[in-house]
Structures are given as C-alpha cells and as structure tokens.
Amino acid sequence: MRKIRYLLMRRFTQIGILVLYFGANAYGWKILQGNLSASSLFETVPLADPFALLQMLFAGAVLATDVIVGALIIALFYAVIGGRAFCSWVCPINMVTDLANWLRRRLGISDVQKRVYMSRNVRYWVMAMALLLSTAMGLAAFEIISPIAMAHRGLVFGMGFGIGALVIIFLFDLFVHENAWCGYVCPLGGFYSILGKFSLFRVKHDAEACTLCMKCKEVCPEKEVLFMIGKNSGSVLMGACTNCARCIEVCDDDALDFSIRSQLEQTIEQTKEKA
Amino acid sequence: MRKELPNDRRKFILSMARGVGLSAMGALVWSAYVDEVKAAPLILRPPGALDEPDFLKTCIKCGLCVEACPYDTLMLAQPGDNNPIGTPFFVPRDIPCYMCDDIPCVPVCPTGALVQDSVTTEVEDELTWDITKIDMGLAVVDVESCIAFWGIQCDACYRACPLMDEAITLQYDKNERTGKHAFLKPIVHADACTGCGLCERACVTKKPAIYVLPNEVALGEVGDHYIKGWDKADESRLKDAKGGTTVTERSNRSAVDSLNDTGDLY
Numbered sequence A: 001m002r003k004i005r006y007l008l009m010r011r012f013t014q015i016g017i018l019v020l021y022f023g024a025n026a027y028g029w030k031i032l033q034g035n036l037s038a039s040s041l042f043e044t045v046p047l048a049d050p051f052a053l054l055q056m057l058f059a060g061a062v063l064a065t066d067v068i069v070g071a072l073i074i075a076l077f078y079a080v081i082g083g084r085a086f087c088s089w090v091c092p093i094n095m096v097t098d099l100a101n102w103l104r105r106r107l108g109i110s111d112v113q114k115r116v117y118m119s120r121n122v123r124y125w126v127m128a129m130a131l132l133l134s135t136a137m138g139l140a141a142f143e144i145i146s147p148i149a150m151a152h153r154g155l156v157f158g159m160g161f162g163i164g165a166l167v168i169i170f171l172f173d174l175f176v177h178e179n180a181w182c183g184y185v186c187p188l189g190g191f192y193s194i195l196g197k198f199s200l201f202r203v204k205h206d207a208e209a210c211t212l213c214m215k216c217k218e219v220c221p222e223k224e225v226l227f228m229i230g231k232n233s234g235s236v237l238m239g240a241c242t243n244c245a246r247c248i249e250v251c252d253d254d255a256l257d258f259s260i261r262s263q264l265e266q267t268i269e270q271t272k273e274k275a
Numbered sequence B: 001m002r003k004e005l006p007n008d009r010r011k012f013i014l015s016m017a018r019g020v021g022l023s024a025m026g027a028l029v030w031s032a033y034v035d036e037v038k039a040a041p042l043i044l045r046p047p048g049a050l051d052e053p054d055f056l057k058t059c060i061k062c063g064l065c066v067e068a069c070p071y072d073t074l075m076l077a078q079p080g081d082n083n084p085i086g087t088p089f090f091v092p093r094d095i096p097c098y099m100c101d102d103i104p105c106v107p108v109c110p111t112g113a114l115v116q117d118s119v120t121t122e123v124e125d126e127l128t129w130d131i132t133k134i135d136m137g138l139a140v141v142d143v144e145s146c147i148a149f150w151g152i153q154c155d156a157c158y159r160a161c162p163l164m165d166e167a168i169t170l171q172y173d174k175n176e177r178t179g180k181h182a183f184l185k186p187i188v189h190a191d192a193c194t195g196c197g198l199c200e201r202a203c204v205t206k207k208p209a210i211y212v213l214p215n216e217v218a219l220g221e222v223g224d225h226y227i228k229g230w231d232k233a234d235e236s237r238l239k240d241a242k243g244g245t246t247v248t249e250r251s252n253r254s255a256v257d258s259l260n261d262t263g264d265l266y
C-alpha cells in the first residue's frame, strides 16, 4: 500500500472529479457543475481554466466577472500551492498516458526503439502559437482542437468521436516517444509549468540517504527535473515537475518526500548564506 | 576547440530554422482547421447568445447552460458534428426550446456569452425575465410542401407557437381552385419570432415544411437607400440626410452645353 499510496490518491481525485461532473450533468448533482473549462462549485464559487481564459483574452473577448474570478482562483491555487499538480492530479489524459508509459516499460519499447529527438520546449512553442492564433483567428485556438477538453467533455457529456482523441494520444505515447504528449507537446502542461514554478508544494531530495539506484529517474515523466539526485540535497525546483510523487513511491531509501515549505526554506537559506 | 565554434553556430541556426519551419507548418494546418470549423453558419445558439463571431470568442464551452436546461434542448457540439467543437447549440426538430419563463440557461453562463440584459425587461423599476425577447433564429415556411398552401386545413404550427398571432398569423385567402373554400396560410413575422422551433417540431409533414434558420441565413437586408414613404417613422430617416453633389469636368457646364458639345467627333 505504501508503495502506491500517492497513486491511489491521484486516481481518486482524477476519477472523483470526473464522477462529480458526470453526476451534475446526468443526475443534476449540485456539487461540481460544468467541466474543466469552467465550472461552478456548490452553485456559488466559479472556477475556470486560466489558459482558456488567456486565449479568450488574446482573441479579444469581453468577459464577465464570473469567469475571470474563477480563473484567478485556479491560477492562484496552482501558483501558490499546487505547482504543476493539475497534470498528475486532475487531468484525465494523465490516466491514459500513464497506462501507455507503463505498457512501454513492460514491453521494453524504449530499449528497442531508436530515440527520436524531441525538445521539451516544443510545448512552450505550441503555447505561444495558441495565443498568437487566438488573436489571428478571433477565438480560443487551442480550446477548439484540445484533445484534453475533447476527451474530458466526452466523458462528461457523451463521447461522439471524442474517444478518438484518447486513442491518438495513447498510441502517440506508446509508439512514438516516451511521454510524447504530456512531456513535450501539450501547451496546457507548458502553461502550468510556468505558472507553478514558484509554488510551495515540492518534492525534496535527501542526497545522504540516496543509494544511487536511479529508479526515480526511470519512473519520472520529466527526468530533467531530477538532475540533483545523489549529488545534492534540496527541492525539485523546476516547474515541469508534476508533483505526481512516483519518485517518492519508488524510492526504497526514503531519499525523496514531499515538503510543503522546502522551497521557501531553501530560498531563505540561500539569502542567509549570501548575507 | 576553435574549429568547433562555427559548427556549433551552424547547428544552432539550423535547429532554429527547423523550429521555425515546423511552427509555420503547424500554424498553417492549425489555422486552416480553425477556419473550417468557424465556417459552420447553420447552427442555432442558446437564448440570449451574442452574435456568432463574438459568441465563438466568448463561450468557454463549459456546458453549464446545457445542464441548466430542463428539457435537454441544448447540447455541446461533439467532434464529428461539423460544428465548432464544444460549443452549445440545439436542433429544434429533435428538441425545440420551450421558452421557459425564468430562462434558467442564461444566468448560469459564467462568461457573458449568453447576455442577461438581452432577455430582461424593466417592469416598474424591476428587472424581470422576458423570454419573448430572445432571437435565436427565424422560422421559414416552404410553401411548396406546406399542406395549408395546398388548401388543406392544418394550422399545427400556428397552434404550437408560444407567440400565436404575433410570430405566426393565419392569412385567409380564397381558394380559386374550388371556388368555395379558404386557404389558412401560416405567415411568420420576423420581429416577433424567437426561433424556438416549436412550430418545426409540430409540423405534420414528413420533413417539416416550416423550419428555423439562423437570422444570418434567413434574413435579407434592404440597406439605407430605400425608404417607406408611407411610414412616418421610416421617413424621418430623411430629415438629416444631406444630398451630395459630384463635381466632374462635365458637370461644370450646363446640361444643354454639355449635350450640344460634340467635341472632336465631327
């Protein structure tokens, strides 16, 4: 159980959120209505996707206060607390890409396949392009093609061809490149990487305890963020870390754990050292 | 070391060029697709919706309006529907809009894509919902397939209309073929019709002879250069009209001079 406690928690929130949305549409539950683009919590608190809002602003929309307040609430939550946690705790695509990656490891595809070169920065380019195209085309450009929104809406409001989005991402991740969609292409992941850069919730590494088994790097979907493993203690500070806790679970030596304030402490220490 | 520098720079420039090339190609495909979906004009939006271009900008595709509708009238466009994906619409032939008095679908919209002001009126200093103000489209009658235009009594659409005698009236004409019967022809009036589609749903023919089209498609536009001279209100548009005179080389002279001048012709 200890080995999968975070995995269970993540699946619980991911599926739980979907169930609440589904229930609101199908049975009229008044807990969480709408979908991940915008919703209303207990019919009072508005919530909204800050990246969708940004695109709409770039498209030149004049928006009502509700959706702006909603987007600010979500943006503040991830900026101050969650980091890029949306990706591993909320986004329904994560379950699909996790499955693809698990299969990949099981089948040893990465060992056989010649690595195609892809840059992690593609997602930031796609993000910038989404904003530019929003202005040029006069509507939120990523929202109209987003496989995340398509699949998610499909699960809540009825699927149609939305299932295709899930299948394509699954095959993309399974056969083209490890973590191809979430780790390289998805602009929403890129957006949350930037937004959550300075959040308080962080994974912390204890180099003293580390036995250099490197299981954490093997399982991490954003390996680059673990560059300090076995070298120096401290928090994982790169924004691309999704706070999924897979590294924490896989570590047999207690060299990794969550720490809420470690980033704060680290910055304070650094300033003290300088002084 | 020295020798490698230009090579590095070349690599860098080449990888930048590749990035730019890929981005340009991506942007082309992406924008072509967006253009394609945007071009679906035959879509009926929920009550109080902004004009289509602004609606597409403003709607965040949350589906809150869809969930608020008690009749399951509204749907979110799915991939494959050939409509802008994720945006709400309705198909009156399947489920029309029942024109709820309290319009539950409008106030839940968080973005302002559905405008509350457009569906309220002030009654004794108090804002109240006014469903008759909605204007989602216009019902159009295909007079070839409407049996009332054949001379058979029907009036199903007329009776289904929530704005009976305002949005649809019956026009009584003499049936010259029989000489002793009357036509009861349904006539739709654009200023009152809300586009709810209850008439389309009620129509008795195999494929409805009356159907709702978006205003953009159903309505023509006269322009300002025709004026109803018999209508005082319309004629008042002339009051501030200024006549313009075009001055050309020829109009400098009197008309007769100009006509008599054969120029270099002979």
Ligand code: SF4
Residues within 6 Å of the ligand: A086, A087, A088, A091, A092, A093, A094, A148, A181, A182, A183, A186, A187, A188, A189, A190
């Ligand atoms: S990278 Fe994109 S698709 Fe992947 S989990 Fe994050 S938001 Fe979802």
Ligand code: SF4
Residues within 6 Å of the ligand: B046, B047, B068, B069, B070, B071, B072, B073, B074, B096, B097, B098, B099, B100, B103, B104, B105, B106
């Ligand atoms: S007015 Fe009533 S029936 Fe019509 S779309 Fe809104 S909620 Fe549905």
Ligand code: SF4
Residues within 6 Å of the ligand: B046, B058, B059, B060, B061, B062, B063, B064, B065, B066, B087, B088, B108, B109, B110, B111, B112, B113, B114
């Ligand atoms: S409630 Fe408003 S923003 Fe949400 S889907 Fe309906 S029209 Fe769009």
Ligand code: SF4
Residues within 6 Å of the ligand: B138, B139, B160, B161, B162, B163, B167, B168, B188, B192, B193, B194, B195, B196, B197, B198, B199, B200, B212
């Ligand atoms: S759409 Fe038909 S039923 Fe609705 S208001 Fe217009 S004429 Fe009447």
Ligand code: SF4
Residues within 6 Å of the ligand: B141, B145, B146, B147, B148, B149, B154, B155, B156, B157, B158, B186, B202, B203, B204, B205, B208, B209, B210
């Ligand atoms: S219900 Fe159909 S057939 Fe009957 S009068 Fe109306 S349009 Fe004509």
